[in-house]
Amino acid sequence: MQRIILASASPRRGEILQNFNISFEIMPSGIVEKIHAGEEAEQIAMALAFEKAMDIANQCKEGDIVIAADTVVVKGDILGKPQNYDDAFRMLKLLENDIHDVITGLAVVQAHTFNRIVAYEKTKVKMKPLTDEKINRYIESGEVWDKAGAYAIQGKGAAIIEWIEGDYFNVVGLPVNKLESILSKKFGIELI
Numbered sequence: 001m002q003r004i005i006l007a008s009a010s011p012r013r014g015e016i017l018q019n020f021n022i023s024f025e026i027m028p029s030g031i032v033e034k035i036h037a038g039e040e041a042e043q044i045a046m047a048l049a050f051e052k053a054m055d056i057a058n059q060c061k062e063g064d065i066v067i068a069a070d071t072v073v074v075k076g077d078i079l080g081k082p083q084n085y086d087d088a089f090r091m092l093k094l095l096e097n098d099i100h101d102v103i104t105g106l107a108v109v110q111a112h113t114f115n116r117i118v119a120y121e122k123t124k125v126k127m128k129p130l131t132d133e134k135i136n137r138y139i140e141s142g143e144v145w146d147k148a149g150a151y152a153i154q155g156k157g158a159a160i161i162e163w164i165e166g167d168y169f170n171v172v173g174l175p176v177n178k179l180e181s182i183l184s185k186k187f188g189i190e191l192i
């Protein structure tokens with residue numbers, strides 16, 4: 001029996017995938033995410049997604065399908081998750097009142113075969129102007145910690161996002177639209 005594995009500890013990714021017509025298991029990857037200086041954000045997101053998928057695929061039996069993703073926020077700098085309060089403040093100060101990109105790398109790997117697809121999706125996001133007081137209140141809400149770019153569009157962060165262009169689910173961490181195409185066309189698995 002071919003299993004479908006989501007190689008992710010992100011509750012958001014699990015929740016998004018649960019909406020669909022597939023049964024899957026969750027096996028978070030233990031890789032240490034390292035951003036290599038000088039690489040493009042798209043390359044970094046895809047390389048990290050691929051590393052996570054391969055880490056788990058190596059522990060699976062032949063034929064299992066492993067899905068992994070990695071989300072980064074990009075505005076000149078590449079922003080991952082904030083390390084501490086000052087880092088979260090710096091990120092939100094950089095993002096407020098401007099447009100940035102959210103890039104999610106997506107990897108789908110069939111364990112112990114050469115069937116593997118790595119892709120990325122990009123969504124443009126416009127954040128409202130924010131006073132320092134508002135940034136402080138948002139950080140203190142506790143929502144920012146495990147989120148790339150120190151905000152969550154699916155949470156209180158919705159109130160500070162003016163508009164987006166592209167796939168909403170890509171911002172939340174799993175580009176469902178792209179995943180559906182890859183699973184359907186390359187692996188014969190239908191989400192709906």
Ligand SMILES: Cc1cn([C@H]2C[C@H](O)[C@@H](COP(=O)(O)OP(=O)(O)OP(=O)(O)O)O2)c(=O)[nH]c1=O
Binds near residue numbers: 009073
């Ligand atoms: C911008 C944004 C990011 N995020 C989250 C999605 C990802 O969980 C997180 C980016 O971290 P990732 O390193 O992509 O993922 P993760 O460490 O949470 O989970 P795993 O590697 O096990 O799959 O930021 C939101 O939930 N909402 C948002 O609006």
